[in-house]
Amino acid sequence: MTESKLNQRIAAIQLNSGEKLQDNLKAAYYRLKQAKQKGASCAVLPENFAWMGRDSEAAATTEQLHHGEAQNFLQQTAKDLGIWLIGGSHRIQSSSDTRGRAYNACLIYNPQGEQIARYDKIHLFDADVNDGQAYRESDNIKAGEHTTLIDTDFARIGISICYDLRFPALFQSLRRQGADVIVVPSAFTATTGKAHWKALLRARAIENQVYIVAPAQCGTHPYGRETWGHSLCIDPWGEVISELGNEPGVMSCLIDQQKIAEIRRKMPVFDHQRPAHY
Template identity: 50%
Template sequence: MQLYALQCCSLAQPQENLGQLRQLMQPLLAQPGPKLVVLPECALCFDGPTGQWQALAEPLGQGPMQQALSQLAMEFSCILVAGTVPIQADDGRAYAASLVFDDQGRRIGHYNKIHLFDVDVDDATGRYRESDTTCPGEHIEVIDTAAGRIGVAVCYDLRFPELFRALAAEGADVVVVPSAFTHKTGEAHWRALLQTRALENQLYLVAANQTGTHARGRQTWGHSMIVDPWGQVLDELAQQPGLATARFDQQRITEIRRAMPVLNHIRLPLGVRERKK
């Protein structure tokens, strides 16, 4: 299995972004064998006008964006992690849903982003309040695929190690991380967070990030990368659009977990054990 993290500078309109994705994925047509391709967060609509996120939201399993992503998975014969698209929520907001399609275009899983980016950053945007338009998810997602068991996280989720530990406990061999990390926070923390989440859980991380300056001036960090279970960066882009790639090696995971079985050595702190009684 070959792993790919696609990096792009998404615009506001889905059709423009679909054309960009198809162009960046062209090298995959010459690559035989199974492939896992991870798209960035908000791959089809990013930094658009106020209200666009909810206006574009589709019912789960229906709509032109989901149909187009299913077609991409079939066209390039890959497992496609399309992160994220707006999916309708009952409260008038939309879920930030990472949809996973197999190489036949069938949706085999989806994950609604749990941790929402409500923070202040010293950049041109300044104030981020994702919860104004996005409904938080409530469930983790681990999917059986030809690439092993895949766990799904999104962007700000990286700052919450409990989520990744839960994915590892459910048997994840690979965690995919569609992201739109800001330039400011990405420069400071992106690589450190990815390497830490990979090595502490002894799994592969495939992190696809947005890059560049977007429609309304939002700036993202790029540096999409693939990290192995030892915390080693196998491939990393700079800030140009493109594909980071590496080979998935199940034996590598097995060897590391056998030699250093940290996941079997987890003990709750004494105070936590006492509170649970």
């Protein structure tokens, strides 16, 4: 049975990115090609897909908008494979930050290889985790200030990145703006991932009656950081459609518009909200 134009596949790409840009891009292309071969018309890379290294070395991989190897890769790959490509995240220079910080930006390309949208991560991971490390993303990253959605020929897709997952109001805003699918490219730590990853993703899917597609970094990275992996696709009822383990790979899920409409019709939670009384 062929899939209709309105019911297309989105793929989640799981990677173990390191400090060698070209190796990371090669690994990403291999998985993206697999996704295309499996019938995906859209693919989502994880956070920091092109480079995961020490913060002290990050400036060397930060790119100007529309310039740089990572962006050239995204543009050319989207065009070559003829897919919608949601580029996880990569560091993009800020022209206005007085501290010299970059944005943790998700760049989105259409099947013609044109950059059509950009999302800068709004919520920055400044936290102490029980893994022997303290994380201060805001030391090197400037917070974004705007939500982003894209319109494809099969779904309206809202964009988030990693730590954004812990802020339900962002996901509610994306749903109110018409999202059918929300993507969550991530690099969750092994500690927080084991405790919270699946629970948070299922909650966001259930609360907002959307598909959640969450590609992740996995395994041990060259400088000792461990990420959780376990990329997930979840349907609007909160059911896990597919899940990876802790090795690089690719999976996909069918975005069923009829299922979205039926769930929202039978349980119209957004019509029942009473914010004036909260």
